[in-house]
Amino acid sequence: DQKINILAIESSCDDTAAAVLTNDKILSNIVATQEVHQQYGGVVPELASRAHQQNIVPVIHQALSKANMDKSQLHAIAFTRGPGLMGSLLVGTSFAKSLSLGLGIPLIEINHMQAHILAHFIDEKEFDKPTFPFLAMTISGGHTQIVKVTSYFTMEVIGQTIDDAVGEAFDKSAKILGLPYPGGPLIDKYSKEGNPKAFPFTRPKVGGLDFSFSGFKTAVLYFIQKQLKEDPQFIEKNLEDICASIQYTIVDILMHKLKKAVKETGIRQVAIGGGVSANSGIRNALQDAEKKYGWKCFIPKFEYTTDNAAMIGIAGYYKFLEKDFADFSATANSRYKI
Ligand code: KG4
Ligand code: ZN
Numbered sequence: 001d002q003k004i005n006i007l008a009i010e011s012s013c014d015d016t017a018a019a020v021l022t023n024d025k026i027l028s029n030i031v032a033t034q035e036v037h038q039q040y041g042g043v044v045p046e047l048a049s050r051a052h053q054q055n056i057v058p059v060i061h062q063a064l065s066k067a068n069m070d071k072s073q074l075h076a077i078a079f080t081r082g083p084g085l086m087g088s089l090l091v092g093t094s095f096a097k098s099l100s101l102g103l104g105i106p107l108i109e110i111n112h113m114q115a116h117i118l119a120h121f122i123d124e125k126e127f128d129k130p131t132f133p134f135l136a137m138t139i140s141g142g143h144t145q146i147v148k149v150t151s152y153f154t155m156e157v158i159g160q161t162i163d164d165a166v167g168e169a170f171d172k173s174a175k176i177l178g179l180p181y182p183g184g185p186l187i188d189k190y191s192k193e194g195n196p197k198a199f200p201f202t203r204p205k206v207g208g209l210d211f212s213f214s215g216f217k218t219a220v221l222y223f224i225q226k227q228l229k230e231d232p233q234f235i236e237k238n239l240e241d242i243c244a245s246i247q248y249t250i251v252d253i254l255m256h257k258l259k260k261a262v263k264e265t266g267i268r269q270v271a272i273g274g275g276v277s278a279n280s281g282i283r284n285a286l287q288d289a290e291k292k293y294g295w296k297c298f299i300p301k302f303e304y305t306t307d308n309a310a311m312i313g314i315a316g317y318y319k320f321l322e323k324d325f326a327d328f329s330a331t332a333n334s335r336y337k338i
């Protein structure tokens with residue numbers, strides 16, 4: 001049995017990340033989060049590209065040294081081709097190509113959204129791997145999709161957001177409440193002390209397995225503006241209840257479509273991925289669904305939920321096994337489809 005060493009690079013948004021794997025095992029998983037965006041209340045693409053360029057060499061050095069691996073031992077370089085911010089993707093893509101050329105080893109291009117799903121195949125003691133076919137719901141700051149996964153690289157998007165991503169619904173609601181960016185984790189934190197039924201928000205009406213979150217964000221905005229007119233201290237007095245109500249509604253919207261997807265496909269294995277899968281509300285709802293509906297749910301280890309290169313590496317490993325290599329004409333694709 002062959003041991004394949006892969007260096008993986010991820011630079012699609014605002015995290016510069018590198019990981020080293022031997023087969024499906026993670027030897028190192030380094031992420032440099034860019035603090036520069038916090039003061040702007042969101043990711044500034046131009047600043048993200050610049051920070052990637054500064055971070056990429058140190059992050060890769062750190063990943064190799066933590067894995068105790070010399071670059072001469074590598075068998076391939078895997079990189080994120082898209083989707084993501086163009087300027088950010090270009091940094092990782094160009095760097096991966098140069099390194100592959102310099103070392104004379106194959107280059108493997110990876111779809112970031114497929115990688116979020118394939119993160120479930122990383123070898124981790126306490127985590128079961130799903131079996132095919134399964135449903136995956138990718139929930140992040142940039143995406144909201146339900147995907148039917150029939151093999152490592154046969155994936156079909158069966159539902160997706162028609163406007164904002166679910167992470168944006170969390171972050172924009174948080175911004176309305178005056179919380180810093182990214183507000184998703186803070187909504188989660190305050191929710192734990194609040195009453196989820198305190199303030200009912202209406203659910204979007206969108207057909208099939210698709211999602212919509214832009215109306216929800218507006219509903220939160222109007223509700224808060226109206227309450228502030230009556231009581232300028234409304235947010236301070238009710239922060240926990242407001243957060244719990246927002247989270248409850250968002251989780252309910254996600255679970256409603258997921259249940260529909262299970263019903264339509266007859267597939268009862270459900271995996272989640274992306275930053276929002278760190279949310280305690282969605283985690284609890286999935287655990288309940290295991291008991292209530294007999295689903296088998298897969299929630300990734302925390303460090304593989306938000307953007308990371310380990311997931312790019314595991315996807316790279318399975319492409320390596322299929323000898324699915326990219327050539328040097330490979331380009332970044334900001335709208336790369338699953
Ligand atoms: O996957 P990710 O790191 O980056 C993207 O590809 O977008 O996801 C980041 C998103 C942000 O919107 C952040 O607020 C959200 O994930 N997030 C959460 C939680 N942790 C991260 N949202 C709700 N609850 C959380 N605990
Ligand atoms: Zn992501």
